[in-house]
Each structure stands twice: as C-alpha cells, then as structure tokens.
Amino acid sequence: MGRKYLALAGALCIVAVTAGGCKSSEEETVKNIKIGVTLYDQYDTFLSEMMTEFTEYAADKEEESKVTINLEILDASKSQLTQNEQVKSLIEKGCNVVCVNLVDRTEPTTITDLAENNNVPIIFFNRELVAEDLERWKDLYYVGADASESGTLEGELAADAFKENAAMDKNSDGICQYVVLEGEAGHQDSIVRTEYSVNTMVEKGVETEKLGYAIANWNRAQAQTKTAAMLTQFNGKIELIIANNDDMALGAIDALKASQIPKEEWPGVVGIDGTDAGLDAVRNEEMLGTVYNDKEGQAQEMLNLAFAIATNGTKENIPLIDGKYVRTPYHKVTQDNIEDYENKQGAVD
Incomplete structure (x- = not known):
C-alpha cells in the first residue's frame, strides 16, 4: 500500500471504500461504522503524518474485518470553539465514536458533556487532558505518550x-x-x-x-x-x-x-x-x-480502540491502563540506530 500523505485543507472528509462520510442510515448494521476525528491544527507535521497512518490502518482493518469504515477528519484551526462545534456536528451525523486532538487541554467540558448526553464515546489523543476530566464519564479515553x-x-x-x-x-x-x-x-x-x-x-x-x-x-x-x-x-x-x-x-x-x-x-x-x-x-x-x-503505534491503537467501540467488540487486546489510557513508548534516535526508524516508517510503504 503506498503512503498517502494528507494535504488536509479546511474540513477534509476521508471515506474508505464507500461514500457518505458520517451520515447515518436506518439500514446500517455493524458492517458499517463511522469515526470522526478533529485535529487542533492540520498543519502540525506530527499530526499530519499520524493521520496518514490512521487512514492506512483503517483501510487495512476494513479489508481484514469486512466492515466498512467511514472517516471524517476535520481541522479546528487552533480554535476550541470551532472544535466544540465540530464534535457536535460529528455526533449529529451519527458517528459511533469521535477522536479529539484537543485545542485546549484545560477546556474539554463542552465536548465531554456532548459525548455523555448523546452516548457517543470520545477518544482524546496526542494532547493529554487533565486526568480528572477523563474521569467525568465512563466512555472517555486517551491515546498518547508520556511527555x-x-x-x-x-x-x-x-x-x-x-x-x-x-x-x-x-x-x-x-x-x-x-x-x-x-x-x-x-x-x-x-x-x-x-x-x-x-x-x-x-x-x-x-x-x-x-x-x-x-x-x-x-x-x-x-x-x-x-x-x-x-x-x-x-x-x-x-x-x-x-x-x-x-x-x-x-x-x-x-x-x-x-x-x-x-x-x-x-x-x-x-x-x-x-x-x-x-x-x-x-x-x-x-x-x-x-x-x-510512535505515530504508527498511536494510530494503530487509536484505530483498534475506535473500531472495538464502534462494533461493540472486545477491548481485551487493547493495552488499556486503568481502563482509560493507551500509552506508547518513546525511543531515542541517533546516527547509531537511524536505519531502524527509517525502516519503521517505510514498513507501510
């Protein structure tokens, strides 16, 4: 599968295999799921590369599971108010789960209230919110690493x-x-x-x-x-x-x-x-x-968690800590081991 680096411009909807973004359907079964994503800034290099991995893992998961995975990825342009509206829109469109890269880690209340009131789980990622805020509702999760x-x-x-x-x-x-x-x-x-x-x-x-x-x-x-x-x-x-x-x-x-x-x-x-x-x-x-x-690891773990939630599947194979956190390790890269990490990036090319 070729690497498909994203040029995320404005609000970008990426749909795997079928059209329709996050639009709901009465005929929908577990064979069709919808995952929304909102980014604090589409121009952040790490996030752009992580989203490329995320969409490729989604395509792989779709082929493996025979479940159609519709993704909608939005850019909040560093505005928490914009991001709050995006989460509201994604929920209204019928997304089974929404992945949120918080603009302001101290202001998740509107999003968590929307999620709980509409019973739509949220996976926060990359920009970690305050621990107490993650405990506000049972279906809030975080995927990332330890700063x-x-x-x-x-x-x-x-x-x-x-x-x-x-x-x-x-x-x-x-x-x-x-x-x-x-x-x-x-x-x-x-x-x-x-x-x-x-x-x-x-x-x-x-x-x-x-x-x-x-x-x-x-x-x-x-x-x-x-x-x-x-x-x-x-x-x-x-x-x-x-x-x-x-x-x-x-x-x-x-x-x-x-x-x-x-x-x-x-x-x-x-x-x-x-x-x-x-x-x-x-x-x-x-x-x-x-x-x-580890953007590859974070993308894969987030996709696996979102998929399990959306299909009411088991989370047994997801390395959740305290039922809430998925943390991937960091690694030092120098001249001595640079090839290992270049090969890691090339593994999905």
Whole structure:
C-alpha cells in the first residue's frame, strides 16, 4: 500500500471504500461504522503524518474485518470553539465514536458533556487532558505518550553528546550553555519536556547554564526567526539548542544554515517526534538526535480502540491502563540506530 500523505485543507472528509462520510442510515448494521476525528491544527507535521497512518490502518482493518469504515477528519484551526462545534456536528451525523486532538487541554467540558448526553464515546489523543476530566464519564479515553519520558530521553541524548564530544564545549568551561525552543506558553507538554530534558542532563553529570528561551508554538518558521535572534543575542555562546519538537529543531537548523556559522561550529540540536524531516536531519548529521514519538503505534491503537467501540467488540487486546489510557513508548534516535526508524516508517510503504 503506498503512503498517502494528507494535504488536509479546511474540513477534509476521508471515506474508505464507500461514500457518505458520517451520515447515518436506518439500514446500517455493524458492517458499517463511522469515526470522526478533529485535529487542533492540520498543519502540525506530527499530526499530519499520524493521520496518514490512521487512514492506512483503517483501510487495512476494513479489508481484514469486512466492515466498512467511514472517516471524517476535520481541522479546528487552533480554535476550541470551532472544535466544540465540530464534535457536535460529528455526533449529529451519527458517528459511533469521535477522536479529539484537543485545542485546549484545560477546556474539554463542552465536548465531554456532548459525548455523555448523546452516548457517543470520545477518544482524546496526542494532547493529554487533565486526568480528572477523563474521569467525568465512563466512555472517555486517551491515546498518547508520556511527555516526561520524551523529555528524559531528550536530556539523555544531549548529555551523552556533550560528554562524548569535547568540541561542543566551545569555551572549555565544562558547562553546557543552552537555549530552549518551547511549544505553546503554559502547555503541559512544553513545560514537562523542557523540565525533564534539563533535569536529566544534570542527573547525568552535565552542569548546565540556561542562556535563554523562546516560545515558537511548535512551528518551524517561528523557531527559525527566534533562533536567528538568539544566535545574534548570544554571539557564539550557545552550545546546545533544546527543542520541544522536531519542527522547532528544524527551524533552528534553518537559522543556522542561514547564518555565517560554519557547520562544524554549530551548537548541538536535539528534538522530539521523529518526523520524516527530523529523521532526515539526524541522518544528515544536522541534529544530534531526536526522540521518536510512535505515530504508527498511536494510530494503530487509536484505530483498534475506535473500531472495538464502534462494533461493540472486545477491548481485551487493547493495552488499556486503568481502563482509560493507551500509552506508547518513546525511543531515542541517533546516527547509531537511524536505519531502524527509517525502516519503521517505510514498513507501510
């Protein structure tokens, strides 16, 4: 099956095999199910790649089970109000289950109330809501990974590189001078990834000094602009750039390429997600490493859970924690094991 990367423009309806999106039918049986999805931002690279995997797994599941799976995937364009309306619309169209990539993790109440009042289960994914909110109703679930683990592994990547490569310590003071590119201000994943990455470096014996940080909202272009400013501000003092995701790490690399700094004098750059472009940067020795966020595993687990819910099937083979959570592990990616993860991505090509 060829990889079908999505160009999600506006509200995109993807339908496997049959037309009709999420429109209900009196003749519908377990042989025809409807799954709605709403994304916080269709232009998020990780989400786009995850949705490609999700649609391909849905097609595979359809062929295996002989159940028609209709998908409708919508973009909330970073608006919680828009997302609330999308969930309402998907429920009204008769979706058996709705998968929600929350815009604002602290504001799921409208969605959970809609779900409970209409008895339509919700699978939240990738952007984790507050634990107490997931307990509001029995048919709320979460599929994703542990942000603290990603920060820990990113810190290990950075610490190992600093200890093994003396050239990273530009001023030979034994201290790693670093800057941070953070996602959204106040967002849990941003805070946790930053905290755990730096704390892990210290725990692994690397003394650190924070020179500065910038909010780049998970965005490559914003990260390029912010990094360029910090390169000027700190004028050769930066030894490490810690980015909360690969897109921002790549933005830092774009800024370095546009600067007058020779590549051998670049600060080290580490990221999180293991996107296609992020893996390319590791292979090209532009990034020290990235932390692989298992989009294939998350897509498959979310599809399996949604399918089980929609068909009233068993959840016995789904690795639910406390009956609510499915968590996939992160993995460190460096030059030493890059081929393993490129092969993983190519497995569905």
